[in-house]
Amino acid sequence: MAILESIKSLTELREKLKAKQAALSQKDNPQSTIQVKVTMATCGIASGSRPVYDFMKEELSKRNIPALVSQVGCMGFCYAEPTIEVTMPGKSPVIFGFVNTKKADEIIERFIRKGEVIDGVIPMNYETA
Amino acid sequence: MARQIRIALRNCGVIDPERIEDYISRDGYMALATVLTELSPEAVIEILKKSGLRGRGGGGFPAGLKWEITRKVQADQKYVVCNADEGDPGAFMDRSILEGDPHAVLEAMTINGYCTGASKGLIYIRAEYPLAVERLKTAMKQSREMGLLGNNILQTGFNFDIDIRYGAGAFVCGEETALIHSMEGLRGEPTVKPPFPSVEGYLKKPTNVNNVETFANVPVIINKGWEWFASIGTEKSKGTKVFALAGKINNVGLVEVPMGTTLREVIYEIGGGIQGGKEFKAAQTGGPSGGCLTKKHLDTPIDYDNLIAAGSMMGSGGLIVMDEDDCMVAIAKFYLGFTVEESCGKCSPCRIGNKRLFELLEKITQGNGTMEDIDKLRNLSTVIKDTSLCGLGQSSPNPVLSTIENFIGEYHEHVKDKKCRSKVCKSMMQYLVVPEKCIGCTLCARNCPVNAISGERKQVHLIDQEKCIKCGACMEKCKFNAIIIN
Numbered sequence: 019m020a021i022l023e024s025i026k027s028l029t030e031l032r033e034k035l036k037a038k039q040a041a042l043s044q045k046d047n048p049q050s051t052i053q054v055k056v057t058m059a060t061c062g063i064a065s066g067s068r069p070v071y072d073f074m075k076e077e078l079s080k081r082n083i084p085a086l087v088s089q090v091g092c093m094g095f096c097y098a099e100p101t102i103e104v105t106m107p108g109k110s111p112v113i114f115g116f117v118n119t120k121k122a123d124e125i126i127e128r129f130i131r132k133g134e135v136i137d138g139v140i141p142m143n144y145e146t147a
Numbered sequence: 148m149a150r151q152i153r154i155a156l157r158n159c160g161v162i163d164p165e166r167i168e169d170y171i172s173r174d175g176y177m178a179l180a181t182v183l184t185e186l187s188p189e190a191v192i193e194i195l196k197k198s199g200l201r202g203r204g205g206g207g208f209p210a211g212l213k214w215e216i217t218r219k220v221q222a223d224q225k226y227v228v229c230n231a232d233e234g235d236p237g238a239f240m241d242r243s244i245l246e247g248d249p250h251a252v253l254e255a256m257t258i259n260g261y262c263t264g265a266s267k268g269l270i271y272i273r274a275e276y277p278l279a280v281e282r283l284k285t286a287m288k289q290s291r292e293m294g295l296l297g298n299n300i301l302q303t304g305f306n307f308d309i310d311i312r313y314g315a316g317a318f319v320c321g322e323e324t325a326l327i328h329s330m331e332g333l334r335g336e337p338t339v340k341p342p343f344p345s346v347e348g349y350l351k352k353p354t355n356v357n358n359v360e361t362f363a364n365v366p367v368i369i370n371k372g373w374e375w376f377a378s379i380g381t382e383k384s385k386g387t388k389v390f391a392l393a394g395k396i397n398n399v400g401l402v403e404v405p406m407g408t409t410l411r412e413v414i415y416e417i418g419g420g421i422q423g424g425k426e427f428k429a430a431q432t433g434g435p436s437g438g439c440l441t442k443k444h445l446d447t448p449i450d451y452d453n454l455i456a457a458g459s460m461m462g463s464g465g466l467i468v469m470d471e472d473d474c475m476v477a478i479a480k481f482y483l484g485f486t487v488e489e490s491c492g493k494c495s496p497c498r499i500g501n502k503r504l505f506e507l508l509e510k511i512t513q514g515n516g517t518m519e520d521i522d523k524l525r526n527l528s529t530v531i532k533d534t535s536l537c538g539l540g541q542s543s544p545n546p547v548l549s550t551i552e553n554f555i556g557e558y559h560e561h562v563k564d565k566k567c568r569s570k571v572c573k574s575m576m577q578y579l580v581v582p583e584k585c586i587g588c589t590l591c592a593r594n595c596p597v598n599a600i601s602g603e604r605k606q607v608h609l610i611d612q613e614k615c616i617k618c619g620a621c622m623e624k625c626k627f628n629a630i631i632i633n
Contacts (some may be wrong), residue, residue, distance in 0.1 A: 020293070021292075021293060021294035022293050022294050022295065022301055023294070023301070023302045024184075024301060024302055025180040025181070025183075025184050025301060028171070028176060028177065028180050028301065029177070029180075031171055032171050032172060032174065032175075032177065035168050035169075035171055035172035036172050038172075039172050055160070055161075057160060059159075059242070059243055059246040059247055059278070060242065060246060060276070060278050060279075061239070061243075063278070088163045088166075089163055089164075089165070090159075090160050090161060090162060090163060090164070090247065091158070091159040091160055091162075091164050091243060091244075091246050091247015091248060092159055092160055092243040092246065092247050092401060093159070093160030094156065094159070094160065094243075094400045094401035094402060094403075095398070095400050096399045096400040096401065097397065097398050097399040097400055098398075098400075103160070143151055143417060144150070144151030144152065144153050144402075144403070145150065145151070145152055145153070146152075146153040146154075146156075146157045146158075146161065
């Protein structure tokens with residue numbers, strides 16, 4: 019990363035990154051993709067999110083489903099760890115709880131591939147600043 | 148449905164904490180840039196003061212005022228310290244912020260450095276948080292590489308750098324003077340205030356100590372304006388508070404709600420209610436320094452002042468929910484046990500007084516208490532609160548006082564009737580065989596670790612109360628519910 023030399027260069031970088039991020043979620047944008055976020059804070063990792071993260075990363079690419087898998091901090095749903103958030107382009111994010119590799123497989127095959135409604139969804143109950 | 152608004156946790160679970168680009172895409176470092184290029188230190192402090200942000204570590208001291216005091220002291224070197232020594236049992240909000248959004252803390256500390264005139268920041272973090280440390284280091288490296296930390300930040304000529312100091316996880320080191328001594332390589336013991344750290348702190352230099360969550364709020368306040376922040380919350384407590392919900396609650400987890408949300412909304416609407424549909428009995432806020440809130444407090448708006456009026460405190464935001472199966476005397480004993488362990492031993496009210504409190508509670512839970520003991524608890528608690536050196540001792544009797552205040556009936560039962568209604572205090576219980584139900588299968592006798600159960604096959608068994616250690620193994624094994632607790 020290059021050194022930011024002024025508030026202007028920071029603002030420009032931010033706009034660039036914002037646009038890139040927005041494009042990821044737009045339905046008809048060629049840049050858009052499926053986004054998978056796996057909670058990887060201490061609590062998530064302790065309850066087994068690392069294998070889920072690895073599984074998602076490997077299996078999505080093996081099964082030829084283009085997706086961006088990333089690690090994030092705690093979403094606050096300790097009771098349901100490991101949790102993952104899946105965002106299909108043009109749709110609202112969906113959070114799944116109690117995800118193990120078996121559940122992850124079901125999420126890939128049924129939710130991501132076929133768009134079916136499956137169990138284990140945690141209602142989103144907050145707004146962010 | 149009660150709403151959560153996430154300010155301090157705005158990026159937790161949203162961004163990849165190891166990618167500075169993710170943070171920047173969500174307006175990261177914009178507050179710092181604005182502050183460095185457009186605002187004077189005084190103007191920033193004014194914004195903070197108007198926002199009404201108060202310290203989230205527990206005390207609730209106005210953050211802007213603290214910054215102003217540190218600014219006004221003349222010194223050749225000043226320090227900014229981030230208190231990440233999260234020690235309350237059941238509290239983990241600071242860890243979550245550091246692991247999920249480390250840049251927010253770095254950015255706020257840098258802003259603080261600009262306002263107070265400090266060029267050096269220190270994060271005091273417990274060594275038990277290795278992942279948080281790792282992510283902080285990654286974040287610091289990235290922001291240095293981009294010229295957002297270190298020398299000549301954003302080419303404005305402002306220098307500020309941050310270092311990490313490790314704590315060994317002592318509860319008392321969350322107290323700011325003890326924390327500073329620990330950073331200096333001395334024993335983690337508090338000293339009398341004043342002088343406050345803002346005047347004379349780390350290496351005798353003015354030191355601004357704020358908690359992780361307090362810092363995490365700062366960039367948003369700058370970006371969105373104090374008016375926005377002050378519009379959330381109650382009259383004297385602005386913004387939101389993160390709570391770590393734990394105990395007998397369905398949705399254990401982290402929540403961030405506007406100040407003034409009621410306990411009922413937090414427990415029943417956001418927390419999903421009590422486990423197993425049982426009845427709510429109490430909620431402990433403020434950890435070992437706090438008190439319990441009861442059914443009568445369910446509809447009290449939670450803010451700094453209401454909690455103190457209710458005999459508890461905000462603390463760092465641990466919220467432990469208890470149901471009808473919890474014995475309040477045993478709970479008070481549990482917290483005192485923690486305090487006795489964690490007292491640094493420097494002043495005698497805390498070192499000896501808390502030990503005596505613990506012994507009195509032990510006596511009561513063992514069924515040997517007298518009515519005088521309850522009075523002694525009260526008196527001794529007041530003395531400890533009044534005479535202890537630091538916040539640990541000044542608040543450690545709170546669990547005792549608030550359980551006596553709210554659950555005096557349970558204390559009386561333990562003392563007069565030698566009964567524990569929640570069946571927690573084992574010394575007062577007897578495991579008994581119900582003769583009508585026992586078929587003499589011998590299963591209990593075979594599982595008793597101390598051979599306290601006798602009886603022939605197909606005959607009613609008998610538990611020898613002298614030998615019984617009340618482990619409950621017999622009751623667990625019995626398939627006919629023939630063993631009961633009296």
